[in-house]
Amino acid sequence: MAGILAPGLGVLAHLERLENQTSRSRKRSEAQAQERVLGTKIQKLRHLRDDPRAALWHRRGSVKACIANVEPNRTVEVNEQEALEEKLENVKAILQAYHFTGLSGKLTSRGVCVCINTAFEGNLLDSYFVDLVIQKPLRIHHHSVPVFIPLEEIAAKYLQTNIQHFLFSLCEYLNAYSGRKYQADRLQSDFAALLTGPLQRNPLCNLLSFTYKLDPGGQSFPFCARLLYKDLTATLPTDVTVTCQGGEALSTSWEEQRASHETLFCTKPLHQVFASFARREKLEMSLVS
Amino acid sequence: MDAELAEERVLQAEIAAVRRACENPPAPWEEKSRVQKSFQAIHQFTSEGWKSSKDLKNQLGHLESELSFLSTLTGINIRNYSRQTEDLTSTEMAEKSIRKVLQRHRLSGNCHMVTFQLEFQILEIQNKERLSSAVTDLNIIMEPTECSELSEFVSRNFGRARWLTPIIPAFWEADAGRSQEDRKDLFMFFRSLHFFVEWFEYRKRTFKHFKEKYPDAVYLSEGPSSCSMGIRSASRPGFELVIVWRIQIDEDGKVFPKLDLLTKVPQRALELDKNRAIEAAPLSFRTLLGVLGIEAALESLIKSLCAEENN
Secondary structure, eight states: OHHHHSTTHHHHHHHHHHHHHHHHHHHHHHHHHHHHHHHHHHHHHHHHHHHHHHHHHHHHHHHHHHHHHHHHHHHHHHHHHHHHHHHHHHHHHHHHHGGGGTEEEEEOSSEEEEEEEEEETTEEEEEEEEEEEOSSSOEEEEEOOOTTSOHHHHIIIIITTOHHHHHHHHHHHHHHHHHHHHHHHHHHHHOTTTBSSOOEEOTTSOEEEEEEOSSTTSSSOOEEEEEEOOOTTOSSOSEEEEEESSOSSOOHHHHHHHHHHHHHHHHSOHHHHHHHHHHHHHHHHHHHO | OHHHHHHHHHHHHHHHHHHHHHHOTHHHHHHHHHHHHHHHHHHHIIIIIHHHHHHHHHHHHHHHHHHHHHHHHHSOEEEEEEEEEEEOOOHHHHHTTOEEEEEEEEEEEEETTEEEEEEEEEEEEEOSSOEEEEEEEEEEEEOOOSOHHHHHHHHHHSSOOEESSOOOOOOOOOSTTOOTTOOOOHHHHHHHHHHHHHHHHHHHHHHHHHHHHSTTTEEOTTOTTSSEEEEEOSSSTTOEEEEEEEEEEOTTOOEEEEEEEEEEOOHHHHHHOTTOHHHHHHHHHHHHHHHHOHHHHHHHHHHHHTHHHHO
16 A cells, blocks of 8 residues: 555555565465475484484394393403313412422322422521321321331331421431532542541431641641541531551640531531631641742 | 505405415414324323323422321421532542532521521541531521520520521631531431420420429419429418529530529528528429439429428
8 A cells, every 4th residue: 555655656666565565475484394204204204214213223122131141250250260260270279389488298009208498598408298198096197217217216206196206307308418428428529638538428428537638739737537427417526536646746836726626516507617717727838829 | 546556456465464364274284283283182181191290299298208107206397498519629620530519508497486597517538538518607597485495595506596587697617716616517406406396395395394283382484485483382471482594504515404493481480490491492403303303302392382282
């Protein structure tokens, strides 16, 4: 109606307005339609995505659940096995460690095989074994103890009543024997230069007899030593006699030396005494030259 | 609208991804094969795995019983042990086919009421002819116990035992110059430990026995584990006999008992004692010990003091 009032201009404007209106509304409806289409498309797409996704997830989930069911059992069992293995290693190690107490053993079908280790001054020496049959009465099946060790005596005293005492007592004897043997061996091997004759010894190594000189090749008289180890569980002698060959005209200095040697042999292990002789000799030589 | 377009694009991409995921069976298939493998593993486990685990359990049981048997046999119970090995072979040594290995050991355990902890090193030298092993270092740590004599022995002979604190290890100078006190005698420690504990338990048993047999006459001021036992008589107040029983360990690790008698008598009795019997008592006691042995000697002492009560 406004157009009639403003002819020409108004009509065009009106027509424009009307066109705009229509196009706008058309656009709007188009847009709306598009939106609706898009909306449904999106819905469809969503379905397209979600369903297989869900299926996939479901499958994955079930697989995971399977694995989850399987794996904890497996890990539990693996853990158990590992724990068992560790414990086993631990126990094996402790069994080995018994060697360091000097006494160790292994169970046998009949009883136990006890292994006695010996040492002297930290040096690990021979081992001996005693195979015991666990019956009433306890008896020794076989052993590697040397004949001169009073095994039967010790067994008679202690084997039936106090087996620990038996074992440790045997340990004492064997360790002492090993120690004496070690000293005699070292004397023979390391200090042969100071010995003027062969070292005489008995198998039990508790009676030693030898002659030695403080300065080999020198003018001094050789000394004659006799060591008796009455106590079989000791590594030091109980009786020592040192005499000087060429016994006449012993000056006081020789007498002093002789007496001091006797004391030395009673208080220190044999090879250590000779080591001190050798050191003294070297010192004197270096002083002289 | 833009938002929706954007969403449409995103959705398209996601769909593509899902399609690809569905088409690539490896992913789920992989996992399935993994599952199969695990099942196989379990089956193996079941057939040989249960067997080996049972085996393991059997083995463990067997070894543990062996361990407890050994512990009863020796009286020494080792609870922990560990070791480290170090190869010290230098190239020159290897050329001469000499091998030098240092092993560090640590073990702890107990022997009855005595707990110990040892750390020691063993040096092994292997040349063509023989293998020599030597203990090159020894530390002993003991917990403070009522056995003062044992701790004295350990500190005297092994030079370095201290309460619960590890000590600076002494180094072993090779050969000459080594002092007698630097004992590395590992086995001697255990031997002496065993004999000491044996005497200790014997002393405890003996004291307890007399306390039970003569509850009025015998008194143990510090309990049965102490080293002294007193004898009193109600009818003769003022008289007291105290027996001191020490367990001594000498330098060589020998364990022996040493008993002494202490007398307490009133002044008047001393004056009346013309034969000096009381003065000679300790010496007579020693002779008595030699003749009758410990238990009989103690019993006779108790009986002599409490003669009237026994009637």
